[in-house]
Amino acid sequence: MALRADKHSPAEVSELSEIADAWARELPGLDLTPFLVSAGILRLSQQVERAFTTVARSSGIGPGDLRVLLALRRSPPDCAMSPTALFKQLMITSGAVSKQVDRLSELGLVERVADPDILRGVLISLKPTGRTIAEDAMLRISTSFCGLENLGATEAGHALDLLGRVRQTMDAAESAERA
Template structure:
């Protein structure tokens, strides 16, 4: 069984036999899978009127638990975007009626972003659709292979999580 990465690696080995292309065996596959996953996510979210960036904010709020609210700084930290980008995202979500901005009772100058009932319904539906699509993507892996992939990807990602 051969995939597109196998063909790329073979071509590079032929053209540049002086280089070790072993990293491509892993990282090119991760890149290609990420593109397929991104497409599946966009489709799942679009079915619920959301963009990926909308889902990132809404899901951070949903995961926070009752009362489903976070400060913009906490949202920035969880979604790895700039404060300016977060302001734009929150503005868009307020406009869609998916979140509200509320005064922060512990900081007179601060605000909190709270998930609305409509926002909760949207993120819950999008999350359910996303999981169904992701389960389809992983359908060919048995539980032990899935566990091995999880462990290997965790090992690769841990150094980035600290930065």
């Protein structure tokens, strides 16, 4: 698969072209498109994760902790969730959520409160300082994050559409493998 410089950054084209050329030498005639798309996605994911970690660290917490705060902040009206809802939304284990909540509680950013709707139920509730950290992080991510703020509305829309199609394709393949 030939990569066109007019559609990709020079560094990306160079790196992915080198990888494609190496595989083309090793396995001539192989369509490398799925591999190159996944390699590009992985590189973007790593870059986004580094930037997200920087945002989290600037608030004195880790990236997993920031994800908990952001999930709670977007849970109106009380910025509270059950531990089960939290680990399902974050797609991590209940043990990981428990450790993160313990750490965030020690920092005064969240607290465990009784769930008024469930006997002996517990909710994880965002405290004011946790709310401030979540809102400040979201402001940074939405205004200056990995250069993505430089995409125009049309470009961003196209990117989101394409990412949605990639995800649907991957989800369908995963479902077919399980069947």
